[in-house]
Amino acid sequence: xxxxxxxxxxxxxxxxxxxxxxxxxxxxxxxxxxxxxxxxxxxxxxxxxxxxxxxxxxxxxxxxxxxxxxxxxxxxxxxxxxxxxxxxxxxxxxxxxxxxxxxxxxxxxxxxxxxxxxxxxxxxxxxxxxxx
Numbered sequence: 001x002x003x004x005x006x007x008x009x010x011x012x013x014x015x016x017x018x019x020x021x022x023x024x025x026x027x028x029x030x031x032x033x034x035x036x037x038x039x040x041x042x043x044x045x046x047x048x049x050x051x052x053x054x055x056x057x058x059x060x061x062x063x064x065x066x067x068x069x070x071x072x073x074x075x076x077x078x079x080x081x082x083x084x085x086x087x088x089x090x091x092x093x094x095x096x097x098x099x100x101x102x103x104x105x106x107x108x109x110x111x112x113x114x115x116x117x118x119x120x121x122x123x124x125x126x127x128x129x130x131x132x
Contacts (some may be wrong), residue, residue, distance in 0.1 A: 026081055027128060033078045034071060035121040041067045042096070042120075046110050050103045053110050056094065064093045088128045095127025096120070 045053065045063065052058045068089045072079045079085045100116040100123055103109070113119070 028125060030078045030082050031121050031125045031128065034075060035124060037071055037074055038067070038120065038124070039117060041070065042100075042112060042116065045101060045112070048110055050105075050108055050110055053097065053101060053103060059094070059097060060090060064090055067093070082128070087132060091130045091132070092124045092127030095130060096123050099123045099126075 041063075048063065052062055068079075068086060071089075072085075079089075082088060100113050100119060102111045102113060104111065
């Protein structure tokens with residue numbers, strides 16, 4: 001019984017590694033195509049209220065979901081190449097928010113980091129790879 005569990009554990013680990021290897025290039029290619037499409041949507045964040053950006057549920061409803069729909073329509077099928085795109089996109093955008101969006105408490109303004117365009121693909125990929 002214990003030996004069986006060890007074999008199953010190794011098999012699961014091997015399958016996960018294979019999935020990561022197979023998915024990695026596809027995911028990277030898809031992110032490379034999505035990042036430029038996403039940039040104009042991120043610019044629109046500057047018009048949002050900081051409270052909306054800070055609140056996960058509000059941010060998802062008012063920004064992430066509409067943006068995901070727009071990207072799916074404009075991507076020419078790129079989003080369909082990514083297994084679990086919607087869940088991954090939510091995780092990716094929350095990570096982008098945490099890494100590339102700046103909320104100035106004194107002026108109550110939302111902005112993007114100066115280097116957001118160069119960092120966006122890497123940060124988005126990191127977010128897509130985060131566990132559910």
